[in-house]
Amino acid sequence: MIAACATETRVVHAPPDPRLAAFAMHLTVIEQITQDIVCFKTRCETCRDPRLRQIWQDRILQFKAVLKAEFAILVQAIRQHADLARRLDLIESVNGVGLRTAVAILVRMPEIGRVSREHIASLAGLAPFDDDSAERVGARHIRDGRARVRSSLFAAALAASFRWNAKLIALYRRLTAAGKPHKVALVACARKMLIFVNTVVQRGTPWVEQQPA
Structure with a gap:
């Protein structure tokens, strides 16, 4: 049955590139750092205590430095x-x-x-x-x-x-x-x-x- 299905396959795609898996994990970390920076910025905007606000601002600077360094490392690894x-x-x-x-x-x-x-x-x-049903024509939308x-x-x-x-x-x-x-x-x-x-x-x-x- 497997052989029969294989003979009917019109297009055979190459297997996933194993190199990209490690890069994807690194990119996820970079995206998480970006989200952390956004969270710290939100805390700064809502914080009325100057001392605490300075703590969040310091964290933002630290995370931005880490973000820049990690992204540079990722790009360098890709360009290898x-x-x-x-x-x-x-x-x-x-x-x-x-x-x-x-x-x-x-x-x-x-x-x-x-x-x-x-x-x-x-x-x-x-x-x-589409989101059609019988004679109804619904609005088009993106998903997944x-x-x-x-x-x-x-x-x-x-x-x-x-x-x-x-x-x-x-x-x-x-x-x-x-x-x-x-x-x-x-x-x-x-x-x-x-x-x-x-x-x-x-x-x-x-x-x-x-x-x-």
């Missing part, structure tokens, strides 16, 4: 591998994708550049799903997917769709002009950004900025 370094550079070449987001995509989406645009959007939880990489894409798309990427700026303006809410337009920009990244990795050529028509 020529193929991963090349893929990281391709991802970062897309306007609006910073190094932090590029690392998240590289580490948490090993399928990047190897699957279709629809598949990669679905893996990130950025593909729209890899929450950590999706959060990184949201943050990158927010800046890119206002400043860094001409195509995403045009897309955001077109959607909002058509009456789409900000969040819906931002999801579309995050999905399009991931598709851009998937395309440049598939082609093996860096992103080239082109003004939208």
